[in-house]
Amino acid sequence: MSRWTIDSTATLEFDGVVALKATMIAGNINVLASDEAPSVLVSEVHGPPLLVSHEAGMLTIAHERILEGMLGWLRNQRARATVTVTVPRECPVQLNLVSADAVITGLSARAAIKSATGDVTLDGVKGQIDANTVSGRIEAQGVDGAVNFTSVSGDLTLAGGSLESLGARTVSGRIAADVAPVNGCAMTVSTVSGEVALRLPESTSAKVQLGSAAGRIDTSFPGLQRYDRPVATNVSGTLGDGAGQLVVNTISGGITLLSKPDDPAKAGTGVEDK
Amino acid sequence: MSPVFGHGRLRLYLLKLLEESPRHGYEVIRLLQDRFLGVYSPSPGTIYPRLARLEADGLVTHEVIKGKKVYSLTDAGRAELERRMDELADLEEEIAASAQQFARELQQDVRQTVRSLREELTQAAREMRKQGRTASKETWREVRERHKEEWRRHKGHWREQSQALMEEWRQSWDEAWCTATGTAEEANRIKLERALRKFADNVRKSARRSGLTEADLAAVQSLLEETAARIRTEILDR
Numbered sequence: 001m002s003r004w005t006i007d008s009t010a011t012l013e014f015d016g017v018v019a020l021k022a023t024m025i026a027g028n029i030n031v032l033a034s035d036e037a038p039s040v041l042v043s044e045v046h047g048p049p050l051l052v053s054h055e056a057g058m059l060t061i062a063h064e065r066i067l068e069g070m071l072g073w074l075r076n077q078r079a080r081a082t083v084t085v086t087v088p089r090e091c092p093v094q095l096n097l098v099s100a101d102a103v104i105t106g107l108s109a110r111a112a113i114k115s116a117t118g119d120v121t122l123d124g125v126k127g128q129i130d131a132n133t134v135s136g137r138i139e140a141q142g143v144d145g146a147v148n149f150t151s152v153s154g155d156l157t158l159a160g161g162s163l164e165s166l167g168a169r170t171v172s173g174r175i176a177a178d179v180a181p182v183n184g185c186a187m188t189v190s191t192v193s194g195e196v197a198l199r200l201p202e203s204t205s206a207k208v209q210l211g212s213a214a215g216r217i218d219t220s221f222p223g224l225q226r227y228d229r230p231v232a233t234n235v236s237g238t239l240g241d242g243a244g245q246l247v248v249n250t251i252s253g254g255i256t257l258l259s260k261p262d263d264p265a266k267a268g269t270g271v272e273d274k
Numbered sequence: 275m276s277p278v279f280g281h282g283r284l285r286l287y288l289l290k291l292l293e294e295s296p297r298h299g300y301e302v303i304r305l306l307q308d309r310f311l312g313v314y315s316p317s318p319g320t321i322y323p324r325l326a327r328l329e330a331d332g333l334v335t336h337e338v339i340k341g342k343k344v345y346s347l348t349d350a351g352r353a354e355l356e357r358r359m360d361e362l363a364d365l366e367e368e369i370a371a372s373a374q375q376f377a378r379e380l381q382q383d384v385r386q387t388v389r390s391l392r393e394e395l396t397q398a399a400r401e402m403r404k405q406g407r408t409a410s411k412e413t414w415r416e417v418r419e420r421h422k423e424e425w426r427r428h429k430g431h432w433r434e435q436s437q438a439l440m441e442e443w444r445q446s447w448d449e450a451w452c453t454a455t456g457t458a459e460e461a462n463r464i465k466l467e468r469a470l471r472k473f474a475d476n477v478r479k480s481a482r483r484s485g486l487t488e489a490d491l492a493a494v495q496s497l498l499e500e501t502a503a504r505i506r507t508e509i510l511d512r
């Protein structure tokens with residue numbers, strides 16, 4: 001097992017990394033996929049030094065003494081670092097963030113993210129994404145795979161990409177997704193007061209159930225049946241052959257289900273205009 | 275081109291790539307793209323002339339394998355690389371920093387996309403809602419009209435029904451009263467009244483169902499008169 005204690009700028013290279021686990025208090029962590037040798041570049045450290053360990057392919061990055069408990073940090077000096085990690089594409093990544101922001105790009109393995117207030121940006125990530133935040137936002141572009149999102153007030157935005165499944169639960173976070181679900185994709189979204197806006201291709205086939213107690217429901221898909229009652233609004237029906245499933249439930253958040261043309265050139269409007 | 279490369283640094287980096295192993299031109303381009311994570315992607319027009327220049331300077335040499343020029347470092351090239359090792363270390367650091375820069379730019383880019391997507395969805399929802407509102411207003415009005423009409427019809431129907439019921443009830447009461455208290459003749463008289471009224475009702479109902487012309491009316495009149503006369507002469511005036 002190799003260990004490094006880093007208190008200033010440093011670059012480390014490794015021969016093989018099969019998994020990455022990073023715990024950050026504040027600052028930034030960037031995880032980039034590359035075919036080169038895995039590396040860790042630390043460009044700033046404030047507070048206690050960063051501890052990097054590499055054992056049996058498992059790369060771990062954390063502030064020293066973090067295991068003594070989080071409460072110690074509240075009264076202690078700030079612990080801030082900026083870290084850039086390059087790992088192979090198929091390397092699973094686990095991030096624990098307090099207020100640090102993260103960027104993950106190009107990975108095709110599982111990404112598990114726990115964040116308190118840190119925002120997470122994902123670009124071109126394939127595979128399973130599990131994100132659990134308090135008020136941190138998840139912003140993703142071109143994500144292919146299964147997304148599982150739980151938050152209190154953090155927003156989830158998915159711009160482009162094809163989803164195998166989507167599970168999102170939040171209290172007041174907003175959910176916005178402009179995606180193409182693969183055939184048989186199960187999407188379940190539930191919020192209390194968070195707004196839900198989904199845009200799916202016209203050819204989507206799914207059994208749809210949208211329900212809200214006090215929020216309004218709008219859909220531009222024809223053929224969905226609306227039931228307006230004083231205490232709840234429901235919109236349900238079947239799109240296409242009903243292979244997939246789309247269930248959205250809110251208490252007071254509005255639900256908007258939009259359709260977009262299937263034309264791939266137009267499908268990503270708002271995504272491609274970088 | 276990325277600011278990373280200036281003052282012959284690309285040249286240095288090419289030497290470094292070739293030192294690792296002999297490579298052909300396309301491989302060099304792909305490696306540069308990889309190492310810079312897409313921040314810097316050189317075109318063949320940038321790389322091939324540089325390789326040719328390095329060769330002219332005697333730093334690299336090439337041999338043709340399967341129709342491709344494979345470049346490798348000469349001893350002079352290796353010496354040059356050794357001499358500029360410090361510079362190379364600086365360069366690699368900057369490349370690493372450029373990875374961070376790349377991540378930051380990516381973050382900005384995705385944030386921008388996400389923001390515009392949110393705006394777009396909100397805008398689309400607002401438009402749809404506006405359309406939906408006018409449409410729903412119209413349907414609401416329509417539905418209300420229809421309900422009103424139905425209600426009116428129901429009301430008429432109920433009134434008719436209740437009148438008919440009341441009538442019937444009164445008749446039965448009269449009948450019962452007469453049967454109980456009056457003579458047989460009085461009771462029969464009431465029964466006759468009822469038969470006449472029923473007859474009139476029946477005719478009225480069938481007349482309502484089918485159209486009535488002048489000729490029909492005349493025929494009906496003569497028939498009625500005839501019937502009345504027959505009743506008078508054949509039954510009552512015996």
